[in-house]
Amino acid sequence: MITASDLGVRFRRNRGSRRSFKDLFARGVRRARPGDFWALRNISFTVQPGEAIGVVGRNGQGKSTLLKLVAGVLFPDEGRVQVHGGVAPLIEITGGFVGDLTVRDNVQLTAGLHGLGKREIAARFDSIIEFAGAGDVIDTPFKHLSSGMKVRVAFAVISQLDEPVLLVDEVLAVGDKAFRAKCYQRIEELLAEGKTLFLVSHNERDLRRFCTRGLYLNKGALVLDGPIDDVLAQYAEDHPV
Numbered sequence: 001m002i003t004a005s006d007l008g009v010r011f012r013r014n015r016g017s018r019r020s021f022k023d024l025f026a027r028g029v030r031r032a033r034p035g036d037f038w039a040l041r042n043i044s045f046t047v048q049p050g051e052a053i054g055v056v057g058r059n060g061q062g063k064s065t066l067l068k069l070v071a072g073v074l075f076p077d078e079g080r081v082q083v084h085g086g087v088a089p090l091i092e093i094t095g096g097f098v099g100d101l102t103v104r105d106n107v108q109l110t111a112g113l114h115g116l117g118k119r120e121i122a123a124r125f126d127s128i129i130e131f132a133g134a135g136d137v138i139d140t141p142f143k144h145l146s147s148g149m150k151v152r153v154a155f156a157v158i159s160q161l162d163e164p165v166l167l168v169d170e171v172l173a174v175g176d177k178a179f180r181a182k183c184y185q186r187i188e189e190l191l192a193e194g195k196t197l198f199l200v201s202h203n204e205r206d207l208r209r210f211c212t213r214g215l216y217l218n219k220g221a222l223v224l225d226g227p228i229d230d231v232l233a234q235y236a237e238d239h240p241v
C-alpha cells in the first residue's frame with residue numbers, strides 16, 4: 001500500500017521552510033544552508049493494505065512530518081514515498097479547510113477534492129453534519145468554529161471519503177468524550193473494511209486499541225519498527241515518566 005524508501009526531510013531552524021520554486025524545480029537535492037537540520041532521515045518501511053500503524057515518539061521527533069509525506073502535502077528532500085491509492089488525512093486541525101468558507105462549502109470542497117461527485121456529496125452531506133453535530137453551524141465560516149468543532153467537522157468529512165489510507169494525527173484529543181467515542185467506533189469500522197491507518201498519538205490505550213504495528217521515531221530516525229507492544233515497551237524504557 002505504501003513504500004517509503006530512505007526518506008529525508010530537511011528544515012531550517014530559523015526561518016520558514018518554504019521551498020522556493022527554484023528549489024522545487026532544481027534537480028537533485030536542495031542546497032544545505034546554515035541552520036538546516038534533518039527532521040527525518042533514512043526512513044524506510046513498507047505497509048500492507050489493512051495495517052494499522054501507530055507512530056510514537058516525543059514531541060518534535062518527526063511524527064507529523066512523516067504523516068505529511070504520506071499525505072503528499074510535503075515533498076521529501078531525499079528518498080521517496082509511494083502510496084497506491086488515495087489518502088484521507090486528518091493531520092492538522094484546520095488542515096485543508098478554508099477559514100473564510102462556511103462549513104457547508106468546506107464539506108463540499110474537501111469531498112470534491114477527494115473525488116466525490118456532486119451526487120455522492122449530496123447523499124452524504126446530512127450524515128456528515130449529523131456525525132459532527134454541526135447542524136447549527138452549517139452556514140458559519142469555518143474560522144469561527146471552536147477548535148473542538150473544527151475537529152468534529154474535519155473528522156466527519158475525512159472518515160466519509162472512502163480513501164484506502166486514513167491518517168490521524170493527534171487531533172482526536174481535542175474532541176470531547178462522547179465525540180471521541182464516536183470517532184473510535186468509526187475508526188474501527190474503517191479498519192474492519194480493510195482500510196490502512198496511521199495514528200499519531202501519545203495515548204497508549206488508543207495505540208494498543210487500534211494498532212498492530214508501531215513506528216518509533218527519535219531525533220528524526222526510525223529507531224524501531226515492530227509490533228505495537230514492543231514499540232511501546234521500548235519507548236517506555238527509553239523515556240520513563
Ligand SMILES: Nc1ncnc2c1ncn2[C@@H]1O[C@H](COP(=O)(O)OP(=O)(O)OP(=O)(O)O)[C@@H](O)[C@H]1O
Pocket residue numbers: 011012013015016017039057058059060061062063064065066
Ligand atoms: N515547516 C517547518 N519548518 C521548520 N521546522 C519544522 C517545520 N515543521 C516541523 N518542523 C520541525 O521539525 C521537527 C519535527 O516536527 P514534527 O511536527 O514532525 O514533530 P512531532 O513528532 O509530530 O511532534 P509533536 O509530538 O509535538 O506533534 C521539529 O523540530 C519541528 O520544530
